Amino acid sequence: xxxxxxxxxxxxxxxxxxxxxxxxxxxxxxxxxxxxxxxxxxxxxxxxxxxxxxxxxxxxxxxxxxxxxxxxxxxxxxxxxxxxxxxxxxxxxxxxxxxxxxxxxxxxxxxxxxxxxxxxxxxxxxxxxxxxxxxxxxxxxxxxxxxxxxxxxxxxxxxxxxxxxxxxxxxxxxxxxxxxxxxxxxxxxxxxxxxxxxxxxxx
Amino acid sequence: xxxxxxxxxxxxxxxxxxxxxxxxxxxxxxxxxxxxxxxxxxxxxxxxxxxxxxxxxxxxxxxxxxxxxxxxxxxxxxxxxxxxxxxxxxxxxxxxxxxxxxxxxxxxxxxxxxxxxxxxxxxxxxxxxxxxxxxxxxxxxxxxxxxxxxxxxxxxxxxxxxxxxxxxxxxxxxxxxxxxxxxxxxxxxxxxxxxxxxxxxxxxxxxxxxxxxxxxxxxxxxxxxxxxxxxxxxxxxxxxxxxxxxxxxxxxxxxxxxxxxxxxxxxxxxxxxxxxxxxxxxxxxxxxxxxxxxxx
Numbered sequence: 001x002x003x004x005x006x007x008x009x010x011x012x013x014x015x016x017x018x019x020x021x022x023x024x025x026x027x028x029x030x031x032x033x034x035x036x037x038x039x040x041x042x043x044x045x046x047x048x049x050x051x052x053x054x055x056x057x058x059x060x061x062x063x064x065x066x067x068x069x070x071x072x073x074x075x076x077x078x079x080x081x082x083x084x085x086x087x088x089x090x091x092x093x094x095x096x097x098x099x100x101x102x103x104x105x106x107x108x109x110x111x112x113x114x115x116x117x118x119x120x121x122x123x124x125x126x127x128x129x130x131x132x133x134x135x136x137x138x139x140x141x142x143x144x145x146x147x148x149x150x151x152x153x154x155x156x157x158x159x160x161x162x163x164x165x166x167x168x169x170x171x172x173x174x175x176x177x178x179x180x181x182x183x184x185x186x187x188x189x190x191x192x193x194x195x196x197x198x199x200x201x202x203x
Numbered sequence: 204x205x206x207x208x209x210x211x212x213x214x215x216x217x218x219x220x221x222x223x224x225x226x227x228x229x230x231x232x233x234x235x236x237x238x239x240x241x242x243x244x245x246x247x248x249x250x251x252x253x254x255x256x257x258x259x260x261x262x263x264x265x266x267x268x269x270x271x272x273x274x275x276x277x278x279x280x281x282x283x284x285x286x287x288x289x290x291x292x293x294x295x296x297x298x299x300x301x302x303x304x305x306x307x308x309x310x311x312x313x314x315x316x317x318x319x320x321x322x323x324x325x326x327x328x329x330x331x332x333x334x335x336x337x338x339x340x341x342x343x344x345x346x347x348x349x350x351x352x353x354x355x356x357x358x359x360x361x362x363x364x365x366x367x368x369x370x371x372x373x374x375x376x377x378x379x380x381x382x383x384x385x386x387x388x389x390x391x392x393x394x395x396x397x398x399x400x401x402x403x404x405x406x407x408x409x410x411x412x413x414x415x416x417x418x419x420x421x422x423x424x425x426x427x428x429x430x431x432x433x434x435x436x437x438x439x440x441x442x443x444x445x446x447x448x449x450x451x452x453x454x455x456x457x458x459x460x461x462x463x464x465x466x467x468x469x470x471x472x473x474x475x476x477x478x479x480x481x482x483x484x485x486x487x488x489x490x491x492x493x494x495x496x497x498x499x
Contacts, residue, residue, distance in 0.1 A: 016390040031376065115498075175432045
């Protein structure tokens with residue numbers, strides 16, 4: 001079964017065909033059913049039901065009703081007249097997450113990045129570190145200039161921004177190669193399954 | 204909002220507050236055993252973060268207030284937006300559909316929020332040209348928002364009749380089942396333009412590569428750094444990182460978004476200044492400035 005489905009998905013490389021369509025439909029259908037059951041048991045039952053109606057001796061935790069009510073409000077979309085209630089849980093999720101992540105992002109994407117970029121441009125007796133620091137500082141500076149939207153990218157300013165995108169493209173190139181290699185390992189895993197586990201050609 | 208809606212809001216708010224107060228009272232009466240609470244209103248170790256955020260938020264609020272007063276806030280034209288218009292134009296010429304993929308993350312990801320704003324504007328443009336707009340979605344929570352954005356877009360264009368709810372399609376929660384199904388849509392419905400704007404992960408190259416193989420014009424945009432290289436390689440134009448958010452502000456001209464963008468521009472200017480000053484001081488051996496950015 002695993003080999004049949006793996007080959008069906010790989011057949012996509014040739015062109016769209018009934019085998020691929022079957023595998024795709026199976027994958028989408030099974031995953032929809034699987035996730036429905038997973039969410040039902042891991043969220044509705046484990047988080048809501050079990051906390052409202054706990055086993056004997058455990059206190060009831062009504063705070064979980066808040067989530068339940070929000071979920072119910074989301075389902076009100078099915079009733080067109082009061083469907084606008086579903087905006088509340090959406091607003092709650094968007095606003096709550098923004099607030100929860102704010103400090104984390106300010107620390108990791110702000111303060112720590114700035115601190116790591118403030119480097120000496122001359123490291124006595126260490127040419128590699130000197131060149132590395134200069135590239136890092138200049139690259140960050142130019143990159144930030146590229147993402148400045150309040151000024152047209154013209155003249156010298158535009159050239160600095162262009163240098164910023166140049167740095168970004170080099171980074172993307174390195175990242176591309178790194179990720180492609182990770183994907184290759186996934187392909188090797190599938191090939192190992194087909195030729196080893198299934199056909200037994202690889203010992 | 205009419206009176207009935209206001210009454211409903213008040214009623215639900217009252218129930219909500221009563222419920223919350225009951226929960227708090229119940230928890231106060233019986234605090235969980237074995238849990239040590241450590242209440243602090245202010246963490247002095249993070250004073251520098253507080254000051255930075257206070258400056259940035261003040262700037263954002265100031266810019267939002269300016270935008271609301273109708274003052275002009277300049278934002279440079281983003282090249283990727285021209286590419287979106289070009290892609291829609293091409294789809295119109297060919298009489299084919301436009302596929303809009305809003306990423307795979309939920310509404311709690313700011314990229315999805317930005318993507319929904321762009322989707323509304325894309326829908327507005329598409330409604331004028333009378334071509335189908337297909338939006339495959341991975342997260343159930345995103346479906347109502349996307350429906351709303353597209354409906355509003357069609358309404359703004361004066362074509363509410365052209366809105367087709369069935370084209371906003373929930374596919375699957377599973378990442379690669381979603382990717383497989385979207386690939387199928389690309390191959391079978393052959394959209395002339397693919398717009399991939401939002402938060403993408405490992406499926407990015409699968410989608411972009413399939414789209415490229417169908418000959419569709421592709422515009423992508425994400426702030427997920429590791430996926431950007433794939434979009435740069437396989438798409439005709441890519442909105443890089445913050446350009447995605449800037450695009451949503453530019454298109455909507457919404458004061459809050461414009462104010463946020465201008466505020467973040469000011470933050471970047473301050474960061475550049477801090478890096479210049481800090482680097483000079485570090486080079487001459489002065490360390491105190493760098494310590495201002497140390498966080499615990």
